[in-house]
Amino acid sequence: MDYEIRDINLAESGEHKIDWVRKNCPLLRSLEEDFTKERPFEGVRIALSIHLEAKTAYLCKVLAAGGAQMYITGSNPLSTQDDVAAALVAAGLSVYAWYQSTEEEYQRHITKVLEHNCNIIIDDGGDLVHMLHTKMTDKIPYVIGGCEETTTGIIRLMAMAKDDQLQFPMVMVNNADCKHLFDNRYGTGQSVWDGINRTTNLIVAGKYVVVAGYGWCGKGVAMRAKGLGAKVIVTEVDPIKAIEAVMDGFEVMPMKEAAALGDFFVTVTGCAGVIDEEDFLQMKNGAILCNAGHFDVEIDMKRLREMALSTIDQRQNIVGYEVKKDTFVYVLGEGRLVNLACGDGHPAEIMDMSFAIQALSAKYLVEHIKELTDKLIVVPREVDMEVANRKLKFLGISIDTLTEEQEKYLHSADVTE
Numbered sequence: 001m002d003y004e005i006r007d008i009n010l011a012e013s014g015e016h017k018i019d020w021v022r023k024n025c026p027l028l029r030s031l032e033e034d035f036t037k038e039r040p041f042e043g044v045r046i047a048l049s050i051h052l053e054a055k056t057a058y059l060c061k062v063l064a065a066g067g068a069q070m071y072i073t074g075s076n077p078l079s080t081q082d083d084v085a086a087a088l089v090a091a092g093l094s095v096y097a098w099y100q101s102t103e104e105e106y107q108r109h110i111t112k113v114l115e116h117n118c119n120i121i122i123d124d125g126g127d128l129v130h131m132l133h134t135k136m137t138d139k140i141p142y143v144i145g146g147c148e149e150t151t152t153g154i155i156r157l158m159a160m161a162k163d164d165q166l167q168f169p170m171v172m173v174n175n176a177d178c179k180h181l182f183d184n185r186y187g188t189g190q191s192v193w194d195g196i197n198r199t200t201n202l203i204v205a206g207k208y209v210v211v212a213g214y215g216w217c218g219k220g221v222a223m224r225a226k227g228l229g230a231k232v233i234v235t236e237v238d239p240i241k242a243i244e245a246v247m248d249g250f251e252v253m254p255m256k257e258a259a260a261l262g263d264f265f266v267t268v269t270g271c272a273g274v275i276d277e278e279d280f281l282q283m284k285n286g287a288i289l290c291n292a293g294h295f296d297v298e299i300d301m302k303r304l305r306e307m308a309l310s311t312i313d314q315r316q317n318i319v320g321y322e323v324k325k326d327t328f329v330y331v332l333g334e335g336r337l338v339n340l341a342c343g344d345g346h347p348a349e350i351m352d353m354s355f356a357i358q359a360l361s362a363k364y365l366v367e368h369i370k371e372l373t374d375k376l377i378v379v380p381r382e383v384d385m386e387v388a389n390r391k392l393k394f395l396g397i398s399i400d401t402l403t404e405e406q407e408k409y410l411h412s413a414d415v416t417e
Helices: 008-023 026-038 054-065 082-090 103-114 127-134 137-142 151-162 177-200 216-227 239-247 277-282 301-307 348-367 381-395 404-410
Strands: 045-049 069-073 120-123 145-148 170-172 208-212 231-235 264-267 287-291 311-315 318-324 327-332
Touching: 008 054, 008 082, 008 348, 026 054, 026 348, 026 381, 045 054, 045 103, 045 127, 054 069, 054 082, 054 348, 069 082, 069 103, 103 127, 120 127, 120 348, 127 137, 127 145, 127 151, 145 151, 145 348, 151 170, 170 348, 177 216, 177 264, 177 287, 177 327, 177 348, 177 381, 208 216, 216 231, 216 264, 277 301, 277 318, 301 318, 301 327, 348 381
Parallel strands: 045 069, 045 120, 120 145, 145 170, 208 231, 208 264, 264 287, 287 327
Antiparallel strands: 311 318, 318 327
8 A cells, every 4th residue: 555644653543533523424424334335436446635634534434435445635735634644544545645745745645646547536626637637647548537526626627628628527516505505604604713713812703804705605704703793894706796795784895995994804715816915004903814715825925925024923823924014914824724724624514415425426427437428517416415315314304395296286387277
């Protein structure tokens, strides 16, 4: 078995973390039982690049239970947990990742995963797919298809498909209802504030929180900020989302106006340069900045580092930048994903749903290999419904079902019948 991790001796700690996740992920447990019996991935090689913490590790073990040969790396240099990586290696899976990897190390780990001629790609942000289409095109013939976890990754895939560059089908996992309605909103909403609160140990109530972007992730961040007692300002470029934010009870204004007001800033847009030099110079002393988008480009960290008169490592995962004399702004987690760079990511019960969608989407690819013609695949409705029904069962909740007459009524052109 091939692997590249920090320290195999950390495995016991990682095993405890994974066991805790398993106990709180009934959906994945049920799939693990099914996969162990059915072995849908027998002989299939899966390359996986997702934030490498305990919930991801359990997904890897579920897929391995189905017969998959797993080749695993992280999707962010600051989100890999070394004890979890060690636990996976101790369980017999191939892992190439460690915390705080350099850019060169991060790219090497992606390369090592793809060297194994993998059949299914499970991606988070699109780095595996990008590497295959740029520097490792000789590995593309081995690929059946893949699954993409994030909004950012799907944006990249759509651009590739539009330019007729995408060489194999990809399931848009993020667009499944049981993913984005819960993971993006409730998962991001809670985990972002978990990361901010544990890192800063500052009160949120009574302060101004500026949320850049009002997609599903931004909705969750704003909702939880309001619940913590903050005065919430939303910045947006989409007029429809801006109206939605207004009707949800939030102030809406351009970032150039919000910059002078905010105590906390959270970027959740998937775009670059959302907070720039002009904004830094408008901010009050002590303003705290963090990013919850996939890549570390939403806050212009390059320009902030260049313009800073001085810097200070204020606390673990907090760096202060002096933007004007005696005026510091503080950036959490180097401007990377704050919920993973400064925390443990989404709650286990949320990722139970998201990773169930991932696992069933991968199974769908294997079962329909000869039928796949489209390059971008919508998660089949039956997969969404299976996850939702299983989740309700584990929550101990039952719902109504349509009668035969109601089904007929809903599908009839004559509603008077």
